[in-house]
Amino acid sequence: MARILVTEEIAESGLERLRVAGHEVDVRLGLDAADLPAALDGAAGLIIRSATQVTAEVLESVTGLLVVGRAGIGLDNVDVRTATQRGVMVVNAPMSNSVSAAEHTMALLLAQARNIPQAHADLVAGEWNRSSWTGVELSDKVLGIIGLGRIGRMVAERATAFGMRCVAHDPFVSADSARRAGVELLELEDLMATSDFVTLHLARTPETVGLLDAEMLGRSKPGLRLVNVARGGIIDEQALADAVQAGTVAGAAIDVFETEPVIVDGRPVSPLVGLEGVIVTPHLGASTAEAQDKAGTTIAEQVELALAGDYVPFAVNVDVGDAPDAIRPFVPLAEQLGALFGALFGSHADRLPDRLDVEFRGEVGDVDDRLATLAVVKGLLDRVVAEAVTYVNAAEMAAERGLEVRTISTTESPDFRNLITLRSGDHSVAGTLVGLRGEPRLVMVDDHVIDLPPSDHMVVVRNRDQPGMIGVVGTALGEAGVNVSDMAVGHAGDGPSALMVMSTDAPVPVDVLDGLRGHDGIVSVRALDQR
Numbered sequence: 001m002a003r004i005l006v007t008e009e010i011a012e013s014g015l016e017r018l019r020v021a022g023h024e025v026d027v028r029l030g031l032d033a034a035d036l037p038a039a040l041d042g043a044a045g046l047i048i049r050s051a052t053q054v055t056a057e058v059l060e061s062v063t064g065l066l067v068v069g070r071a072g073i074g075l076d077n078v079d080v081r082t083a084t085q086r087g088v089m090v091v092n093a094p095m096s097n098s099v100s101a102a103e104h105t106m107a108l109l110l111a112q113a114r115n116i117p118q119a120h121a122d123l124v125a126g127e128w129n130r131s132s133w134t135g136v137e138l139s140d141k142v143l144g145i146i147g148l149g150r151i152g153r154m155v156a157e158r159a160t161a162f163g164m165r166c167v168a169h170d171p172f173v174s175a176d177s178a179r180r181a182g183v184e185l186l187e188l189e190d191l192m193a194t195s196d197f198v199t200l201h202l203a204r205t206p207e208t209v210g211l212l213d214a215e216m217l218g219r220s221k222p223g224l225r226l227v228n229v230a231r232g233g234i235i236d237e238q239a240l241a242d243a244v245q246a247g248t249v250a251g252a253a254i255d256v257f258e259t260e261p262v263i264v265d266g267r268p269v270s271p272l273v274g275l276e277g278v279i280v281t282p283h284l285g286a287s288t289a290e291a292q293d294k295a296g297t298t299i300a301e302q303v304e305l306a307l308a309g310d311y312v313p314f315a316v317n318v319d320v321g322d323a324p325d326a327i328r329p330f331v332p333l334a335e336q337l338g339a340l341f342g343a344l345f346g347s348h349a350d351r352l353p354d355r356l357d358v359e360f361r362g363e364v365g366d367v368d369d370r371l372a373t374l375a376v377v378k379g380l381l382d383r384v385v386a387e388a389v390t391y392v393n394a395a396e397m398a399a400e401r402g403l404e405v406r407t408i409s410t411t412e413s414p415d416f417r418n419l420i421t422l423r424s425g426d427h428s429v430a431g432t433l434v435g436l437r438g439e440p441r442l443v444m445v446d447d448h449v450i451d452l453p454p455s456d457h458m459v460v461v462r463n464r465d466q467p468g469m470i471g472v473v474g475t476a477l478g479e480a481g482v483n484v485s486d487m488a489v490g491h492a493g494d495g496p497s498a499l500m501v502m503s504t505d506a507p508v509p510v511d512v513l514d515g516l517r518g519h520d521g522i523v524s525v526r527a528l529d530q531r
Contacts, residue, residue, distance in 0.1 A: 004024065046067070091306060094390070101286060111279055173400070200212075228253075354402060357422070482509075
């Protein structure tokens with residue numbers, strides 16, 4: 001039996017499950033980051049929530065750790081890549097708060113439609129103003145759902161029961177899949193112009209930050225009411241505040257904010273807090289007793305299975321120790337290539353390809369490549385869906401979104417000993433491992449030959465092949481205080497197109513990316529931020 005360190009509160013039922021299984025449950029709440037490595041000495045398992053930071057330094061400083069369990073969905077505080085390299089399984093509870101988030105969305109929809117918080121505050125203050133709080137019905141209204149994943153579909157199901165007609169925008173869901181959910185797919189502009197209410201259920205990526213900006217809000221149907229229980233930053237908060245004050249948007253209900261906590265030193269840091277017509281809650285989407293209990297019991301079950309060496313359905317990485325030697329080191333590279341390929345399709349106006357060809361050449365083309373193929377799909381979908389993507393559900397999620405993955409394997413590789421290439425339509429990426437340590441390298445992007453180590457923050461710029469373009473991009477990043485740590489410039493034959501791929505030490509701000517896109521000579525700009 002093993003020792004399991006628990007650094008944050010989880011449901012007692014989960015802890016008891018581990019004790020009954022014979023494990024030693026060591027609860028140490030409030031550990032400082034500096035104390036975590038010592039506390040992990042001799043521990044086979046670690047259970048956390050959102051506060052504990054499981055960094056590369058922590059993972060590299062401990063031995064014997066087999067599994068990290070996150071009692072919740074997000075994994076921003078766990079270095080999954082390093083965990084994979086160290087043979088540490090990472091598990092989460094991806095469905096623990098889905099119902100709670102969907103129900104909170106419906107609660108805010110109703111509260112916004114019927115002015116419930118405002119009427120309550122008025123009455124408690126000693127006022128009886130029935131005529132001041134006339135609302136609207138949900139029945140026969142159009143609900144626009146941006147992001148048709150698990151939670152978006154739950155909201156559609158509940159809204160339909162209220163007599164609403166549901167439409168949705170999700171570039172990564174097929175029309176057939178949407179129809180099966182009873183939802184009509186629309187382009188974002190059409191959804192905004194059609195909907196009486198709009199809810200958000202999508203991941204925050206460089207492409208979705210500021211998705212609903214002043215321009216998009218200006219296209220909305222008069223009287224629109226907006227609800228966000230997804231991620232902060234997807235709505236431009238100042239633009240929404242201006243639209244509410246101008247009457248363009250009738251109201252909003254917001255649970256998540258660009259900066260959290262949204263109250264600092266007793267003062268709001270968002271223009272939406274305290275604004276008439278806007279209902280705010282402090283990130284309560286997962287804050288139900290049931291969701292907390294599910295998260296605790298689910299993560300305890302996953303950790304127990306991992307320590308027993310059994311099948312773990314909610315593992316977000318895999319133990320590749322038993323994989324063939326030729327494929328094992330390529331799994332992290334395959335996932336990085338998938339993520340970069342997703343960034344090339346990055347704009348919310350684009351869609352996933354109908355088919356993705358994954359080609360394995362050289363020694364890697366002569367072994368079982370199923371694990372690396374799953375890694376590609378996982379990396380691709382991780383940045384475009386709100387739900388957690390695992391090696392277990394990646395293939396199902398791809399099929400649901402109409403993505404066919406075709407694998408091509410060959411031992412012939414004229415240029416590299418091993419090579420993985422992803423290709424669909426006009427986009428392609430390729431990578432290999434070099435040196436005795438097997439260090440990853442990007443060697444091709446969109447048929448432009450390059451040589452660059454992949455990194456957590458990357459920018460891909462397509463531009464006309466003319467003097468001064470490197471200076472344009474470098475100056476823009478420098479003025480934004482972003483350091484370029486590595487860079488490669490590629491050309492495609494004798495054509496007019498050139499390509500720059502840069503690794504940066506931090507994400508490039510969205511306004512800088514937009515500024516580059518508008519510069520003469522720049523064809524496209526794509527950003528990849530993996531952490």
